[in-house]
Amino acid sequence: MPNMIEMTDVHKSFGRQKVHSGINLNVVKGAITVIIGPSGTGKSVLLKEMMGLVLPDSGKITVDGVDIETATKSRLLELRKKFGMLFQNAALFDSMTVSENVAFPLKEHTAMTEREIKSAVADRLRMVGLSGADDKYPSELSGGMKKRVGLARALALEPEIMLYDEPTTGLDPIMTDVVDDLIFDTQKKLDITSVVISHDIRSVLKIADYIGMIYNGKIVRYGTPEDFRTTDDPYVRQFFSGSKDGPIKVY
Amino acid sequence: MGIIKGALELTGRKTLKMFADAGSVAVMLMDAVRMIPKRPFRLKLLLKQIEFIGANSVPIVILTGIFTGMVFGLQCYVGFRNFGAESMAGTIVALAMIRELGPVLSSIMVAARAGSAMTAELGTMKVTEQIDALYSMAVDPVHYLMVPRLTASMIAMPLMNGICILFGLLGGYFVNVIVMGTNASMYYDNSVLYVNGADIFNSMFKALVFGIIIASICCYNGFNTKMGAEGVGKATTTAVVQSCVLILMFDYIMTSFLV
Numbered sequence: 060m061p062n063m064i065e066m067t068d069v070h071k072s073f074g075r076q077k078v079h080s081g082i083n084l085n086v087v088k089g090a091i092t093v094i095i096g097p098s099g100t101g102k103s104v105l106l107k108e109m110m111g112l113v114l115p116d117s118g119k120i121t122v123d124g125v126d127i128e129t130a131t132k133s134r135l136l137e138l139r140k141k142f143g144m145l146f147q148n149a150a151l152f153d154s155m156t157v158s159e160n161v162a163f164p165l166k167e168h169t170a171m172t173e174r175e176i177k178s179a180v181a182d183r184l185r186m187v188g189l190s191g192a193d194d195k196y197p198s199e200l201s202g203g204m205k206k207r208v209g210l211a212r213a214l215a216l217e218p219e220i221m222l223y224d225e226p227t228t229g230l231d232p233i234m235t236d237v238v239d240d241l242i243f244d245t246q247k248k249l250d251i252t253s254v255v256i257s258h259d260i261r262s263v264l265k266i267a268d269y270i271g272m273i274y275n276g277k278i279v280r281y282g283t284p285e286d287f288r289t290t291d292d293p294y295v296r297q298f299f300s301g302s303k304d305g306p307i308k309v310y
Numbered sequence: 311m312g313i314i315k316g317a318l319e320l321t322g323r324k325t326l327k328m329f330a331d332a333g334s335v336a337v338m339l340m341d342a343v344r345m346i347p348k349r350p351f352r353l354k355l356l357l358k359q360i361e362f363i364g365a366n367s368v369p370i371v372i373l374t375g376i377f378t379g380m381v382f383g384l385q386c387y388v389g390f391r392n393f394g395a396e397s398m399a400g401t402i403v404a405l406a407m408i409r410e411l412g413p414v415l416s417s418i419m420v421a422a423r424a425g426s427a428m429t430a431e432l433g434t435m436k437v438t439e440q441i442d443a444l445y446s447m448a449v450d451p452v453h454y455l456m457v458p459r460l461t462a463s464m465i466a467m468p469l470m471n472g473i474c475i476l477f478g479l480l481g482g483y484f485v486n487v488i489v490m491g492t493n494a495s496m497y498y499d500n501s502v503l504y505v506n507g508a509d510i511f512n513s514m515f516k517a518l519v520f521g522i523i524i525a526s527i528c529c530y531n532g533f534n535t536k537m538g539a540e541g542v543g544k545a546t547t548t549a550v551v552q553s554c555v556l557i558l559m560f561d562y563i564m565t566s567f568l569v
């Protein structure tokens with residue numbers, strides 16, 4: 060299977076804090092890759108590196124064969140059209156209503172008419188269970204609702220690569236299931252490449268084709284859900300059992 | 311020795327950073343200028359910014375103009391009275407308002423009012439990842455956010471300058487003619503006598519440059535905001551201070567070339 064995104068020996072520090080010290084990760088085309096790992100280990104930074112929002116200090120990242128670092132600004136913008144990203148905090152435009160947020164990428168990058176956009180937006184909002192919230196502003200939404208608007212916006216253009224930063228954190232169990240299905244179905248329907256960051260073990264095992272576990276600046280394990288279910292790798296076992304005792308240090 | 315070395319090092323570092331920042335602002339400005347003719351044209355955003363930077367600044371610019379003209383007119387009247395040339399006050403008020411006070415004061419007012427809000431808005435967008443979100447949707451923030459603000463400032467600033475000058479002249483006229491009783495036609499004649507087209511053109515040119523300074527400094531500080539609400543506050547203060555200082559510096563530089 061060809062790789063959509065390849066990260067080779069990526070290092071990244073913020074000031075004196077080392078976040079990534081040699082990340083090697085291949086994201087398989089047309090599959091769902093889930094990244095797990097303790098809080099603060101650089102999962103969100105990893106997603107931003109894939110899109111060129113954060114540049115690594117050293118190492119190489121290619122997307123669909125294009126080296127992000129050497130790409131020109133216009134080439135990079137072109138490349139980003141392939142991507143959709145759901146930010147951890149949703150990152151909605153707070154001076155726009157919910158429907159304006161979802162319509163934004165459509166207005167920017169398609170020749171759709173006002174009417175077509177309107178129906179596409181209604182469609183996306185229904186998909187995430189938010190019909191009727193069209194005219195609200197982000198500050199008037201709950202955390203989970205913001206996340207779902209962010210999801211609708213990221214999926215609006217039906218991108219080739221979707222990056223989800225904790226899509227189900229903050230959602231109730233039923234909504235979690237809905238969003239898991241949404242990720243799974245869009246993936247199968249549009250044959251897109253997805254990278255999902257998740258803390259929710261149950262949904263990880265349900266939707267993932269591949270799982271990568273990040274700890275201490277490195278991918279400490281990469282494999283299929285089957286592998287993660289059965290391995291006796293102490294990192295994986297500790298993370299899955301949610302115990303504070305083990306090789307992953309909290310203090 | 312340690313203290314001296316430390317002080318030198320600090321000065322050196324600050325100076326280097328200042329030049330580096332100036333370079334980055336210039337690069338961003340060039341980037342924005344190059345993007346002005348690029349599609350899509352965001353007319354709605356441009357009009358919104360013209361309303362915000364221009365239309366909404368009108369009241370404060372009028373007040374600034376009137377009171378500056380009045381106090382300056384009064385000082386000139388008192389000064390010229392010493393040698394009985396009260397009616398010459400009109401000349402000085404007109405030249406000063408057109409050449410210096412109009413462009414400088416109106417742009418400092420716009421920097422304080424609209425520039426600060428510009429930085430605060432962009433800074434908030436930066437710290438809440440909305441700028442990253444723009445990038446992620448393949449929209450260049452410089453094109454989407456800075457270009458409309460830059461163009462709007464370039465259009466609005468000369469207009470604000472004109473309004474400031476107009477009301478400054480009215481203020482001067484009011485104090486001299488109505489309050490102090492200088493002969494109206496003599497005052498008027500002296501006002502227009504020494505003003506020529508080049509003065510007005512240069513004044514508008516200054517306002518245009520100040521508009522560019524405000525937009526680039528305020529956008530730059532907004533885009534480079536770090537660390538939350540406090541960061542937004544800091545960026546805003548820095549942006550207004552830098553804009554004002556640069557306006558005064560560029561005023562001198564331009565004047566020395568123009569006179």
Ligand SMILES: Nc1ncnc2c1ncn2[C@@H]1O[C@H](COP(=O)(O)OP(=O)(O)OP(=O)(O)O)[C@@H](O)[C@H]1O
Nearest residue numbers: 073076078096097098099100101102103104105147
């Ligand atoms: N812009 C930044 N400037 C400085 N430090 C940063 C920046 N972004 C992230 N960091 C640091 O990098 C580390 C990794 O952050 P990141 O957001 O990727 O964690 P995470 O794995 O996504 O955690 P969580 O599961 O809680 O979301 C953190 O310690 C954070 O302090």
Ligand SMILES: [Mg+2]
Nearest residue numbers: 102103147224
């Ligand atoms: Mg995160």
